[in-house]
Amino acid sequence: MIPMMNVGTMNPVVITEIPTLEKYLQIVTTDGHDFWFMGFVNFEKASHHVLDSVSNFRAVGTNEVQPVLA
Known part of the structure; x- marks a missing residue:
């Protein structure tokens, strides 16, 4: 999981x-790690x-519990 x-x-x-x-x-993290994901049933929907x-998270900029990308 990636915060x-x-x-x-x-x-x-x-x-x-x-x-x-x-x-x-x-996905490249701020600390330089590089992750590659593949094998999506619907690539366009997954990437969207x-x-x-990520865009919504950055727009909100909350200090609450941080969601993770799994």
């Missing part, structure tokens, strides 16, 4: 050079929800 306050960037990555289209979500969650 939302530690998420630095989130990049949806689509590799089209390989005959089988590969899609990943790359993760981006939306």
Whole structure:
């Protein structure tokens, strides 16, 4: 699990050079760790929800209990 306050960037990555289209979500934390997620049933929906969650968390900027990205 990654605490939302530690998420630095989130990049949806689509590799089209390989005959089988590969899609990943790359998450880089503020302390420099790099995470790659793959195997989504619906990549577009998953990337949308993760981006939306990170954006909402940053917009609120709360000091309450920090949610995590699992």
